[in-house]
Amino acid sequence: MSDLPTPKFLDERVAHWAATKPDEEAITYLSRTWTWAQWYDRIRRAAGALSARGIKRGDVVAFLDKNHPACAEVTLAAASLGAATAIINFRLAADEMDYVLNDSGAKVLFVGAELKPGVEAIRDKLPGVGEIIEVKPEGDDEYEAMLAAATPHDRAADVQSDDVCIIMYSSGTTGRPKGVALTQANVIAHTINAFDSWVAEPDDKNLVAMPLFHVGGTSYMQYGLHNGIPSYMTRDVDGVALAGGILAGANRTFLVPAVLAKVLDTGPEAVQLFGGLKTYAYGASPMPLPLLRQALQAWPETEFIQVYGLTEVCGVVTRLMPEDHRSGDEERMVSAGKLIPQAEVRVVDPDTLEDVPAGSQGELWFRTPQLMKGYHNKPDATAEAITADGWFRTGDIGRIDSQGYVFVEDRLKDMIISGGENIYSIEVERVLAEHPAVTEVAVFGVPDEKWGEAVKAVVAVEGEASEADLIAWARERLAAYKCPKTVDFMEALPRNPTGKIMKKDLRKPHWEGHDRATV
Template sequence: MTGSERAQRERAGRTVCVLDELPRPGPDPLRAGTVPRDGVQTVIFTSGTTGAPKPVELTYANHTASALAAAWNVGLDPDDRWLSALPLFHVGGLAIILRAGIYGTTAVIHEQFDPDRVVQALEREAITLCSLVPTMLRRLRDAGLNSAPDLRACLLGGAPVPVDLLDWARAGSLPIVPTYGMTETASQVATLSPAEALAGIRGARPLNGVEFDSSPSGELLVRGPMVAAGELSDDGWLRTGDLGRIDDAGLLQIEGRVKDLIVTGGENVGPAEVEQALLSHPAVSDAAVLGVPDPEWGEAIVALVILRDAVEDVELLDHCRERISSYKIPKRIERVQELPRNAAGKLLRAELQIPDR
């Protein structure tokens, strides 16, 4: 992990043990029967995208339920090779190793995300499954990925998935499967099947054993055997902090983070929708949206963009206007050189800043 991420965990108020080298292998306590299935297997920190990371205790039973639900959705083959370029101290990367151990299959671990190396692995190294975040997939597209002959499914989560990426993947018959999950749920709890993804279906289907509901305010609630017991409210539900619902087709639709909502002119705007509109423009390589105090609007929507080609503000605004409601159009567009992201590629909204003029 990075030095700043290590420091965040040390400040979280709990004793932390950081191993710079892995211990030598020994007897598996679970197989030996010395550890109960409800015993804590992992203490892993949330990604800290909207605030300070917090420790979450996940049990052997949580990880096993997650692995079985994943196999139920994407299938299982003894020759599977699951590629991960995700950090192993985030739940998405750790889950791949644990699944491989539970399934008896192969995990292919890259020390860090290198687009050219991942493209080579997908095209030439018999990778059947992989896990990515949207910024990684966009970089793979830019690096020339156009085929993955052995790939059965690529789980794509950690952030809203831009529609243009899904359309590109579908056009190339790449089985990019949107997924939803979090540290508190030991990874995914809703994922499309590969067939649904290739058919152009949008959303994510609840995995086996998972239940969803919504609070009166629209916050998404979840429960199931992979959800950390210590994170449940008194009513038995995990409050996800996300706005979401199950639609008429039984698919999960995520509408943004509760804390991220921008209230502008009395209307609620989720930044992810505006970001996706911007990212669908070919000149935009990355984007983030935030609200800033404004005497007229309450909050004004400001977009931070990284450009791959020169483009005028008016063109970007017209592009957004064709895709989202008028009250969601940014009032300002600021060009930046980089956006704060963690090692897994997730946007760190708490660190977004408008550049000085």
Template sequence: MRTTIGAEFTAALHRYRDRTALEAGGRSWTFGDVDRWSAAVAAQLRAHGVTAGDAVALYLGNCVEFVVADLAVARLGAVKVPVNPLLPAATVDHVLRTSRARLVVLGSSVPRPDGVPALVVDDGGGPLPGEPLAGPASEVAAPEPADIGPDARAAIYFTSGTTGLPKGVVHTQASAVAVQYAQIVEAEIVEGDRLLLTTPLAHAAGLFAQSALIRGATSVIEPGFDAGGVLEAIRTRGITWTFLVPTMIYRLLDAVGGAEEFGLRTVVYGAAPITPSRLARALEVFGPVFVQLYGQTECPNWGTRLAKDDHDPSRPDTLDSCGQASIMADVAVVDDDGRFLEAGGTGEVCLRSPYTLESYLDDPAATAEKFLPGGWIRTGDIGFLDDGGYLHLRDRRTDMVISGGMNVYCREVEDVLATHPSVSRVAVIGVPHDDWGEAVHAVIVTDGPVEPGEIVEWSRGRLAAYARPKSAELVAELPETPFGKIDKKALRAPHWAARDRAIG
């Protein structure tokens, strides 16, 4: 059994040499092409001093270079640090500084960070501000494979907690390999599949691209999601598999005309539940192809799985869930004291698998708080298990909104809005939204004349598009708990009163 993700990639690149590995922008590359290209990039990284254990940031949008650089990092036994180009510059700087990135691979359209050597990918953003990343025509021998073991670091993914400060989530080589084994099975990725990837490679789509390589499938990479373009690709490019968030499924349903046949075999979705009425329509249009995942950065993607057979409108109780424990995971629910609850008991959801985090980067206190005895991790989600082992989510401990599949950390938004000259106090919550699941909503106490819409507009340019409030309201004061904290449960209650759970 191979114990490093680099070894998995190397084996696949040789096994499937003549098959198509990647497609983008009207071009294609075989596994052999990608082998040579990633070897050249690995040699380039080594020439810049990158060795096993060094962090390399991938600050790129969706492009084939992201996948190639990912492979190169793995071949060196270095540590991947994916960075979403939608993040504010200050957050990017924090990620690079905290991870101690030795080098960053970045797109020409993103701001170049200070103090970190860069290799630049031409993404149409203008003149290249630095040395170009090695191209597909490069012929350079690959460096010797890294001499590392399963406990070595493979990746640091950054996620925010209730403090609003991004935390580094450390995953080992063993974790990186294990999640791929689980994912290939649970996401039903098979040889010859053609995966359409439109969500950010810096998030879950990057893991799916890895699965496609390991399994001998083809990744068709698009820079972003466009409903019309996705439907056209499904119709004309032989797409058999894709990953979406529910909002994207809704957009596809809105764009579909009359009845037609689609060649999709599997649609994996996650980040939020799907509206039952929309699911019924999706099953009519695309057939029984849907698989729901539930996980978190600390246990990527596959904590639970709602299988294709479970997507049955005649079983509403099952559809209310996010499925049963994945093939390599265990799920439990605990009370406030960490005691395990029987079926039907509501408490904090905990997960255990071979691909949970090793630790939070440089944060032993947060790591200790995350883990329970026996290898269990706390998710911060509140829910219960039914008698069939299906997990039903009901709320979140963590102060976060999931809007259109993107994590929005309320403290980050509040910190920005609080700098408006007329804002005295502010609380950010998630409110129901038919398309996005939840929408970001700001509740504001002002000390000057200002309209809610003015504050929403003011946030443009100061927050990522997905994190900006979609609505705001002015109040005389914010409710507080007996401990003097803002009572967000009270703020959310009127918006969620007609629903049976307090998340979208």
């Protein structure tokens, strides 16, 4: 990490690199490369364009596209005005899209050309969006025209470090997404703490491939910006794009385990190419132990780092470092590692709210300067998640061993993690329950060798409805990754004496012989 003073604002380090090494590479994307001076000028012009459109402190703009440097430019530009950028998941269905755009309160929407038709289809449902600006992968678009016409604008005088700069929508336990509001101070603290002990070397190049709507994409990109390391951004997370980045010199990256599995299945040439990575950080879902063993053998020189965290803490709160991966201690290898700097943890009985005895299971609570300001427009949900003295209740069940290693072993919140994406079963249940034939429904995760977990539904119906019918119904109303892969039918779902569906009993047969931490 850089030994420069800790920045107060998100754009400070980019300004520093633009001043101290203006002609060196900052960002490469597809066929375009920008130096630090060029990229900082684009940020200042974006700030000028937003200011000219009336964007000021406390406002929100939105960005909807696959990975594109314009997302980072807009985020830093808006932050310099005290405004936030809602980075929207491009996989959302129309019903989800209009909800999050309206909930965010975005006044300006930047949208990718291939996604614009979907936005136009719901345009009449977005009264608060005053302007839509099209972005294309190769440029020559409305966004570039906006920058060219803009007058550069410096950081506004009223901006504060605790201003919200990013809003990321995470599926909610109420069946609707919640906007996680992260401040400039949160993001900077995460960059310093999560990447503590990473030593930036002269030949480093950051491979930014995770979707920017995911905290693993946006927060990871900050590593390069903070340290003055060039970043190679891919538009998609696929083998060709990743290979292109590595061939261009990228040697540090963060990806989900499912991507690693694909590489190993592709063949010896792909395995050899990925051996050029110095660091392979992974997270967002557990790494199956057999896959981890295979990866460690395939890439003996690569440093593996597992991270555990949540969007609400900007991403990372614990890390399993390279030496732990190579220790031969498989018990340790399935842990989530140890706390990063400035983070505290408690293991709490969720019923009594008292700390459990050392080594016992309980709900994991964290306190850290990375903790979100709250859920956007949801004070009740914020108060439920964050205690009066600043502890975040994760909803994850875990324990801490005598050496301080954190083990995440189950979930209080009924969440499925498939391929690194968080899916709340209640959101899927809400959609399936609307099918006219469905009378009862339960949704949960089952083991999947490729994705860690797959979405499964169990339903009771009256009338005609096949598995294909219900999956198609869900696909019309939800992002594809949230939809059930399989559907089982029962005459009636099991319930306890109070009438609650016994989802644990439905789930149990699928998990027999599996450890949820290592599947």
